Amino acid sequence: MKVIERLSLIDRIGRELQSRMSYGEIDTYLKAHGVDIKKPTSGVNSKWVYSKELLADESEDLIIRIADELEVPHNHVVADSTKTLEATFWEPFHFKLFLSHLSSFKSTTGQLQAALRKYGISAFVAHVDIEPTREWMDEIEAGLYSMDALAAILMPGFKESNWTDQEVGIAVGRGTLVIPIMRGLEPYGFISKYQGLNATGKTVAAVAEEIFRILTSSPKTRAKMLSCLTETTLQAKSEVEVLEKLGFLASVKALPKGNLQQLQEAAANSVVLMAAKPLEKLNELLASHKLSPVFFKKSVFDFDDDIPF
Known part of the structure; x- marks a missing residue:
């Protein structure tokens, strides 16, 4: 596993733990996996940062196993105790x-x-x-x-x-x-x-x-499939693609609010999701699950041509 891939996977594990657990639950969960929860951390008031700092020095095998258990998308697998296979042909987040x-x-x-x-x-x-x-x-x-x-x-x-x-x-x-x-x-x-x-x-x-x-x-794949669809929606490169994926999410029966909340929180970082039509579609989906809408925020790089010099 490359260093950048390792950091990215730890980051996504941290996000998942942040959305699911309290500080105490994170401690209990990571301790059960053999993580030293008493190691020094920065003290930043963020479950995401806290989780990443605790996992920073752990083995690749453990990080992969935790990611698998949390159903965090990745392209690595521990085949046995001595060999880690890397499948390079899978598309990221899929x-x-x-x-x-x-x-x-x-x-x-x-x-x-x-x-x-x-x-x-x-x-x-x-x-x-x-x-x-x-x-x-x-x-x-x-x-x-x-x-x-x-x-x-x-x-x-x-x-x-x-x-x-x-x-x-x-x-x-x-x-x-x-x-x-x-x-x-x-x-x-x-x-x-x-x-x-x-x-x-x-x-x-x-x-x-x-x-x-x-x-x-299927209970075996539902959570992972929805997680991947949510991730690829955030990674979409065009309005057509993101609108199509939002439509797929809307068609899922009993769609968990957690997937929508992930889109809700991350939408501001996606230029495509913040475009007029995708943002309207996203807010319709959020409203149907009684979640707050996402509001367009004007970028600091936007400007008005009519402002006097």
Whole structure:
């Protein structure tokens, strides 16, 4: 993990602890993870700063494990006690979905990958994401051990393939959510307990939307998916993108107020969110959950052409 990535992850853990816990609860939580809560800190009256200072010297493994438990988005994983795998192909702040598929279906799987991105989902597709110069088995392993969920595109020949069957097996073994996408083959074996998504006769866009609905409704993935959608909304680069993502958030049933409060608090730092239409859409969403609106603040760099010199 690079130094800047480590600092960024600690920062986001601090924000998460700040939003969830009191000082006493932070102490109890971090102490349970073996963090020395008696180490000297700056004394700044901020749970965010306090948490970051306590975590500053902790090991990467511990920071990753805490991030995982708090469901803070990141691209690192501790595979075992001796090896930390880094998956460089996941997009920052996105939900990590491994797409298990037959090579004969790689073109359509690539299109599904592109369709999922607008929901804040980074989908791993081996033929697209593995660099030719990298050991491809290591890359696939990194993807399997850092994924948040796996979608298996079930079609004739899938269960006869050693690779796809092993990919599903790792997901089941890790207790990761498996989404069976049925395209001529019913869920079988250990994945027969999961409700399949019937893709017959549906467009790529429709399948992507159903995957998003499953991820926001499953107890295994709901919190992480919503956290990633919130983060990618804040990272949006255009008004069209941010309006689309706000629309996805508005469509989620029983959307937690915490996600909206995160947008509410961070909106002032996003030029795109503070634009007229996105700000109006955000305030409609806040009002529907009885939260205070965000007001536009004139930048110190704004000026009036008509002011006399």
